[in-house]
Amino acid sequence: MKSRYDIAIVGAGPAGMAAAAAAAGHGASVLLLDEQSEAGGQIYRAVSRQNFKDRNILGSDYYEGLDLVSELASSGAEHVTGATVWQVSPEREIGVSKDGTARMVTAGQVILATGAQERPFPVPGWTLPGVMTAGGAQSVLKSSALAAPDAVFAGSGPLLYLVAYQYMKAGIPVRAILDTTPRANALRALPHLPAALRSIGALMKGRRWIASLRAAGIPFIKHIEDLKLTGTDCVTGVEYRRGKRWRKIDAAQVFLHQGVVPDVNLAMAAGCAHRWSAAQLCWHAETDAWGETDIPGIAIAGDGAAIGGALAAEYLGRIAAHGALHRCGCLGRAERDSLAAPFRRALAGEMRLRPFLDALFRPPRRLRIPQGDATIVCRCEEVPAALIRESVALGCLGPNQLKSFSRCGMGPCQGRFCGLTVSEMIAEARGVGVAEVGALRLRPPVKPLMLEELAALAVEPVSMPGKR
Amino acid sequence: MRRIGRDDAPQVTIEFEGEPLTARRGDSVAAALLAGNHRSFRTTPVSGAARGPFCMMGSCFDCLVEIDGAPNRQACMIEVREGMRVRRQRGAGDIGLGHSTGGGREDTP
Numbered sequence: 001m002k003s004r005y006d007i008a009i010v011g012a013g014p015a016g017m018a019a020a021a022a023a024a025g026h027g028a029s030v031l032l033l034d035e036q037s038e039a040g041g042q043i044y045r046a047v048s049r050q051n052f053k054d055r056n057i058l059g060s061d062y063y064e065g066l067d068l069v070s071e072l073a074s075s076g077a078e079h080v081t082g083a084t085v086w087q088v089s090p091e092r093e094i095g096v097s098k099d100g101t102a103r104m105v106t107a108g109q110v111i112l113a114t115g116a117q118e119r120p121f122p123v124p125g126w127t128l129p130g131v132m133t134a135g136g137a138q139s140v141l142k143s144s145a146l147a148a149p150d151a152v153f154a155g156s157g158p159l160l161y162l163v164a165y166q167y168m169k170a171g172i173p174v175r176a177i178l179d180t181t182p183r184a185n186a187l188r189a190l191p192h193l194p195a196a197l198r199s200i201g202a203l204m205k206g207r208r209w210i211a212s213l214r215a216a217g218i219p220f221i222k223h224i225e226d227l228k229l230t231g232t233d234c235v236t237g238v239e240y241r242r243g244k245r246w247r248k249i250d251a252a253q254v255f256l257h258q259g260v261v262p263d264v265n266l267a268m269a270a271g272c273a274h275r276w277s278a279a280q281l282c283w284h285a286e287t288d289a290w291g292e293t294d295i296p297g298i299a300i301a302g303d304g305a306a307i308g309g310a311l312a313a314e315y316l317g318r319i320a321a322h323g324a325l326h327r328c329g330c331l332g333r334a335e336r337d338s339l340a341a342p343f344r345r346a347l348a349g350e351m352r353l354r355p356f357l358d359a360l361f362r363p364p365r366r367l368r369i370p371q372g373d374a375t376i377v378c379r380c381e382e383v384p385a386a387l388i389r390e391s392v393a394l395g396c397l398g399p400n401q402l403k404s405f406s407r408c409g410m411g412p413c414q415g416r417f418c419g420l421t422v423s424e425m426i427a428e429a430r431g432v433g434v435a436e437v438g439a440l441r442l443r444p445p446v447k448p449l450m451l452e453e454l455a456a457l458a459v460e461p462v463s464m465p466g467k468r
Numbered sequence: 469m470r471r472i473g474r475d476d477a478p479q480v481t482i483e484f485e486g487e488p489l490t491a492r493r494g495d496s497v498a499a500a501l502l503a504g505n506h507r508s509f510r511t512t513p514v515s516g517a518a519r520g521p522f523c524m525m526g527s528c529f530d531c532l533v534e535i536d537g538a539p540n541r542q543a544c545m546i547e548v549r550e551g552m553r554v555r556r557q558r559g560a561g562d563i564g565l566g567h568s569t570g571g572g573r574e575d576t577p
Contacts, residue, residue, distance in 0.1 A: 035526060037547060042525055049494065052473045117527045127530070129507040129520030136524030139544075144492065144499040146469040170472050233518045234507050253469075253507075263527070379522075379530060382514040412529035412540070417522075447526075448540070 013041020015302025016113030018317030087444035125229030290323025380411020
């Protein structure tokens with residue numbers, strides 16, 4: 001790793017890989033930093049060392065990632081694995097740790113491609129061992145060929161059905177799928193159906209997963225309104241409610257999912273402006289047509305800015321790369337526009353389905369905002385819903401003040417699994433919009449690092465690239 | 469959890485709570501423990517409740533374990549290495565003032 005690059009990209013998922021590959025080869029020095037040991041991100045995790053003989057298990061969409069991985073490998077971009085980025089400053093100084101050593105790298109242009117994480121699912125018992133996210137289940141399936149027979153899948157959204165479908169294809173018995181998609185969502189999604197029908201292939205794919213799961217005799221229970229995970233030291237069962245009736249099934253492994261949301265920690269800590277998205281119920285970065293944020297020279301590409309999925313992320317990565325190349329003087333305006341044009345067209349096609357999916361799989365309020373007082377909201381500091389409501393009743397106006405009331409959001413995950421819940425809870429309790437309540441203020445380091453790493457950082461002045 | 473499909477990846481032996489545990493090269497510590505049917509990885513500093521891995525992508529920090537004497541390591545983000553000693557983390561973990569974590573460590577926070 002050098003101390004300075006023209007373009008630095010954080011995250012080697014579809015957006016980051018595409019951005020790095022597109023940016024290299026135009027005369028700019030390009031650095032791609034990623035925490036994992038291999039390229040792929042979450043969606044294409046372990047794609048280049050996959051050893052399932054049967055490609056139908058993970059499906060052809062997954063193996064599409066191989067093209068990106070090889071495009072990146074031959075692009076000339078410097079890909080540093082095992083690199084944890086804990087800071088990006090407005091001056092584009094990147095704090096990164098690798099092998100226990102921290103260092104600062106500066107870049108003329110930064111593209112954040114931090115991707116998505118799963119939305120919090122604060123129901124009773126969601127902290128029990130044996131309860132994981134559906135994305136987590138898919139991670140160990142891809143990277144270690146591990147699966148949990150007789151697991152219960154609970155929640156809503158394409159990833160939940162896809163992982164259950166992948167289990168079925170792999171011959172792993174699934175105990176049940178408890179679908180929490182609200183009945184009323186279909187009607188709300190209807191106005192978006194005509195646009196979605198132009199992406200009929202993708203639409204039918206999801207229907208096929210569900211139809212196959214049902215045809216295989218896996219209980220697929222729809223319109224579940226409430227969930228509780230039970231057990232003391234590990235999860236032992238799931239209680240679920242439809243209408244007024246509660247039922248229970250035994251389960252030693254439960255996979256939860258109710259959509260994905262942008263991983264905003266690095267961008268928010270850099271100071272990039274965000275706005276509340278009422279459609280996706282999460283924070284979106286304010287970006288221009290090239291992904292550039294309100295901080296000059298810092299762009300965001302892919303699901304880290306707004307949820308669009310893997311293919312959209314790839315196109316956005318390429319668009320952001322051309323924008324960055326232009327800003328650092330490697331591409332003229334006309335050349336930038338013409339090179340990016342095909343990706344803009346592909347992106348527009350890819351985004352046609354999104355409003356329909358957002359409306360159809362919008363998680364219900366009662367599964368976003370805990371109804372019971374004892375339900376844990378902040379997993380790290382074990383803050384129950386009651387303490388948050390009490391704090392608001394005492395006059396706490398927002399998530400940052402709530403920290404001093406309760407330590408909510410102050411644990412190692414830094415609000416990643418409570419931030420959205422907290423903002424929505426406070427908004428509900430105060431009777432105001434989430435935008436008015438705001439988000440937890442995030443600060444570097446966005447990932448914990450050793451004090452000795454910080455102390456050992458070189459103290460000689462870092463040469464600063466000229467500000468625009 | 470159990471291993472499915474072709475399983476010819478080279479084996480790596482680690483130690484969990486003093487007992488040998490066979491993993492596969494490329495496994496994260498969390499995957500290796502899950503393959504050994506361990507679901508509970510630690511107890512929390514606040515209430516002492518049991519926790520295990522949740523997100524498996526480095527975001528939730530619920531899979532924290534002690535690795536080779538160093539606490540607060542993310543089991544889902546660190547690959548297994550032959551002879552690695554892994555223990556459940558109890559509470560906040562002992563930060564072991566005076567214990568050096570530097571020098572030849574291959575895992576990354």
